[in-house]
Amino acid sequence: xxxxxxxxxxxxxxxxxxxxxxxxxxxxxxxxxxxxxxxxxxxxxxxxxxxxxxxxxxxxxxxxxxxxxxxxxxxxxxxxxxxxxxxxxxxxxxxxxxxxxxxxxxxxxxxxxxxxxxxxxxxxxxxxxxxxxxxxxxxxxxxxxxxxxxxxxxxxxxxxxxxxxxxxxxxxxxxxxxxxxxxxxxxxxxxxxxxxxxxxxxxxxxxxxxxxxxxxxxxxxxxxxxxx
Amino acid sequence: xxxxxxxxxxxxxxxxxxxxxxxxxxxxxxxxxxxxxxxxxxxxxxxxxxxxxxxxxxxxxxxxxxxxxxxxxxxxxxxxxxxxxxxxxxxxxxxxxxxxxxxxxxxxxxxxxxxxxxxxxxxxxxxxxxxxxxxxxxxxxxxxxxxxxxxxxxxxxxxxxxxxxxxxxxxxxxxxxxxxxxxxxxxxxxxxxxxxxxxxxxxxxxxxxxxxxxxxxxxxxxxxxxxx
DNA sequence: TTTAAAATATGATAATTATCAGTTTTTCAG
DNA sequence: CTGAAAAACTGATAATTATCATATTTTAAA
Numbered sequence: 001x002x003x004x005x006x007x008x009x010x011x012x013x014x015x016x017x018x019x020x021x022x023x024x025x026x027x028x029x030x031x032x033x034x035x036x037x038x039x040x041x042x043x044x045x046x047x048x049x050x051x052x053x054x055x056x057x058x059x060x061x062x063x064x065x066x067x068x069x070x071x072x073x074x075x076x077x078x079x080x081x082x083x084x085x086x087x088x089x090x091x092x093x094x095x096x097x098x099x100x101x102x103x104x105x106x107x108x109x110x111x112x113x114x115x116x117x118x119x120x121x122x123x124x125x126x127x128x129x130x131x132x133x134x135x136x137x138x139x140x141x142x143x144x145x146x147x148x149x150x151x152x153x154x155x156x157x158x159x160x161x162x163x164x165x166x167x168x169x170x171x172x173x174x175x176x177x178x179x180x181x182x183x184x185x186x187x188x189x190x191x192x193x194x195x196x197x198x199x200x201x202x203x204x205x206x207x208x209x210x211x212x213x214x215x216x217x218x219x220x221x222x223x224x225x226x227x228x
Numbered sequence: 229x230x231x232x233x234x235x236x237x238x239x240x241x242x243x244x245x246x247x248x249x250x251x252x253x254x255x256x257x258x259x260x261x262x263x264x265x266x267x268x269x270x271x272x273x274x275x276x277x278x279x280x281x282x283x284x285x286x287x288x289x290x291x292x293x294x295x296x297x298x299x300x301x302x303x304x305x306x307x308x309x310x311x312x313x314x315x316x317x318x319x320x321x322x323x324x325x326x327x328x329x330x331x332x333x334x335x336x337x338x339x340x341x342x343x344x345x346x347x348x349x350x351x352x353x354x355x356x357x358x359x360x361x362x363x364x365x366x367x368x369x370x371x372x373x374x375x376x377x378x379x380x381x382x383x384x385x386x387x388x389x390x391x392x393x394x395x396x397x398x399x400x401x402x403x404x405x406x407x408x409x410x411x412x413x414x415x416x417x418x419x420x421x422x423x424x425x426x427x428x429x430x431x432x433x434x435x436x437x438x439x440x441x442x443x444x445x446x447x448x449x450x451x452x453x454x455x456x
Numbered sequence: 457t458t459t460a461a462a463a464t465a466t467g468a469t470a471a472t473t474a475t476c477a478g479t480t481t482t483t484c485a486g
Numbered sequence: 487c488t489g490a491a492a493a494a495c496t497g498a499t500a501a502t503t504a505t506c507a508t509a510t511t512t513t514a515a516a
Contacts, residue, residue, distance in 0.1 A: 063367060065375035066454045073367050088360040094367065117353075124352050125345075131359040132316040138366035139291060139301050139322065145373035146415025147293035150503070179464065187374025189504055194465060210464090210512080226294045378473070407494060417474055422495060438482080438494090 003027045004106075009055050012079030014126040022116050022123075030108045035059075041097040041105065042083070048093055050109040052082040057103025058165075058175060061095050062184065070096075072185045073141075075175070077165065084127060087113065100177065145187055148227075153186040154196050155224035158206065162215050176211035200224075231255045232334075237283050240307030242354040250344050250351075258336045263287075269325040269333065270311070276321055278337045280310040285331025286393075286403060289323050290412065298324075300413045301369075303403070305393065312355060315341065328405065373415055376455075381414040382424050383452035386434065390443050404439035428452075 004027035010016055018026070032055070035041060041059060042048060054076060061082070062072045073095060076082050086093050087110060116123050144153055158173075165175040177185075183193035197213075200206045205221055207214040215221060232255035238244055246254070260283070263269060269287060270276060282304060289310070290300045301323060304310050314321050315338060344351050372381055386401075393403040405413075411421035425441075428434045433449055435442040443449060 063371045065371050067375055069375050071371040071374045073370055085360045085363055088356050089364070091364075094364050117356075118349055121346055121349070121352070124349070124356065128316050128345075128352065128356055128359065131356065131363060132313045135313055135359060135363050135366060136317070136319075136322050138363060138370065142301055142366065142369050142373060143291045143293050143299040145370060146299045147295055147297055149501095190463090191465080191505080192503060195503095198465080377471095418493090419475080419495080420473060423473095426495080 002032070004030060007055075009053065009079050013053065013081045014084075014123060014130055015053065015081070017122040017126040018116060018120065022120065026108055026112055026116075029112050030106050032104065032106050035099045035103040035105055037099055037101050039099050041099065042093050043096045044093055046093050048083045048086045048110070050107050051084050051087050051113060052097075053106045053108065054078050054080050054082060055104040055106060057099060057101050057105075059097050059099045059103060060181060061097050063095050070184050071187060072181060075100075075164070075185075081130075084130070087117075088127075088131075100175075100181065148225075150186060150188045150192055151196055151199075152225050152227055153188075154182070154193065154200070155205075155221045157182070157186050158200075158213070158215060159218060159221055159225065161213075162218065167214065171207075171214040172212045173214065178211065230260070232258060235283075237281065237307050241281065241309045242312075242351065242358055243281065243309070245350040245354040246344060246348065250348065254336055254340055254344075257340050258334050260332065260334050263327045263331040263333055265327055265329050267327050269327065270321050271324045272321055274321050276311045276314045276338070278335050279312050279315050279341060280325075281334045281336065282306050282308050282310060283332040283334060285327060285329050285333075287325050287327045287331060288409060289325050291323050298412050299415060300409060303328075303392070303413075309358075312358070315345075316355075316359075328403075328409065376453075378414060378416045378420055379424055379427075380453050380455055381416075382410070382421065382428070383433075383449045385410070385414050386428075386441070386443060387446060387449055387453065389441075390446065395442065399435075399442040400440045401442065406439065 004010060004015070004023045005020060010023075015023075015026075030053075035057070041052065044064065056078055058075060058077045059082070060072045061074050061076055062070045064070055076097070082097060082105075083093070117127065118124075144156060148156070161173050161175055165173060167173050179194050179197070180190045182197070183190040186193065197206070197208055200221075201208050203220075205215070205217045205224070207216055232238060232243070232251045233248060238251075243251075243254075258281075263285070269280065272292065284306055286303055286305045287310070288300045289302050289304055290298045292298055304325070310325060310333075311321070345355065346352075372384060376384070389401050389403055393401060395401050407422050407425070408418045410425070411418040414421065425434070425436055428449075429436050431448075433443070433445045433452070435444055
């Protein structure tokens with residue numbers, strides 16, 4: 001189990017604002033853990049009692065709608081912090097986190113980190129900026145969900161995946177989602193997502209082989225996302 | 229122009245966490261202003277340079293979609309703070325604020341309040357909790373927008389209006405929105421919103437007279453919102 | 457490897473929602 | 487008060503999206 005002070009992942013998130021001493025203290029009480037693909041890290045209604053720092057892998061964060069379908073609200077990857085919101089308002093989790101590939105995650109108990117939150121203004125400001133930025137992007141998602149067609153949303157989502165996860169040497173996106181997950185991100189039926197992916201493929205804007213998706217023309221996708 | 233120390237509205241928001249001294253300082257530099265119905269307080273892309281504290285009235289906060297329709301993301305009323313996000317990340321406004329009735333608002337310059345944000349941990353934590361709570365409700369809106377039908381969303385919105393704004397002695401909601409605004413909250417065409425309102429009226433779950441809406445059966449509306 | 461289960465795919469159809477066109481009602485400036 | 491503009495409304499129709507049924511392919515456990 002590595003030490004937080006030396007952890008590279010930490011540099012990617014708000015924990016970078018902690019002092020050396022704080023990190024040593026956190027390192028002593030944190031626990032590291034492997035999570036298998038498909039495993040649920042926490043579910044709606046659970047008490048979190050701490051935050052997770054993602055060392056490796058990707059998980060989806062979702063919420064069940066009253067109509068029985070899961071809506072994926074965001075994708076969390078290496079370097080991201082998970083559960084900070086429940087930490088702040090001290091409520092049970094509003095969302096569910098599920099690994100979409102094998103992961104390694106560190107858990108930091110609430111009591112340790114809440115102390116830093118109250119004492120270290122740099123750290124607090126950093127969390128504050130994180131939340132402000134999440135809120136901005138949530139607002140943008142609301143607008144897209146409310147105003148764009150499923151086709152527009154799919155195009156937009158593909159561009160977002162490219163920006164956030166990048167692609168390998170063969171231009172294949174570095175994230176492999178099931179068709180159902182794709183549908184649950186853009187808020188549509190699985191069949192509709194499949195049909196639109198086929199349509200994009202036919203039109204030559206993407207290449208699809210199983211869960212491997214490559215974007216062939218990002219400009220064209222951007223046009224589709226804007227309604228052309 | 230009243231003094232912040234004595235302002236009742238302040239008790240409703242994060243400003244209640246400020247000390248007497250901080251309030252006196254802010255009071256000295258704040259400016260108060262009346263805003264007419266329909267007037268734009270700030271628009272997307274503008275530099276805010278401060279936050280607004282709403283003394284009276286209601287405004288809509290919206291964002292233009294690339295398809296040319298305005299999506300209303302929230303309604304801000306007496307006691308709410310407006311523009312805190314732009315304050316924190318120091319970016320231009322992502323949203324537009326428009327008065328939906330006559331308002332009175334106080335403006336607090338950025339420099340004054342940013343100082344308190346960095347120095348007063350109670351105040352910072354209060355803002356942090358505000359943002360966490362906004363983020364939670366934004367996530368819930370995303371789920372609804374993505375998974376619910378327009379009919380479900382309208383029913384839900386009516387319940388939200390009742391909870392947030394209440395009704396007068398004649399059971400009429402204390403907020404008077406145009407049909408277009410209603411459509412822009414739930415993310416649909418104005419005609420669709422009108423049709424569904426008529427349907428609800430016919431079914432006897434609401435009473436409508438112009439912009440005066442009364443909820444007759446909240447339980448029925450809740451059932452509709454959940455898909456029955 | 458075999459086989460059952462899960463995921464993906466496709467077609468047909470129904471339901472929802474948007475758009476366009478036009479009418480009626482309301483609002484409000486003069 | 488009056489007339490023009492804006493808002494609200496209604497109908498017809500088109501476009502989008504969901505649902506159901508079923509076939510094919512892929513995955514993973516025995």
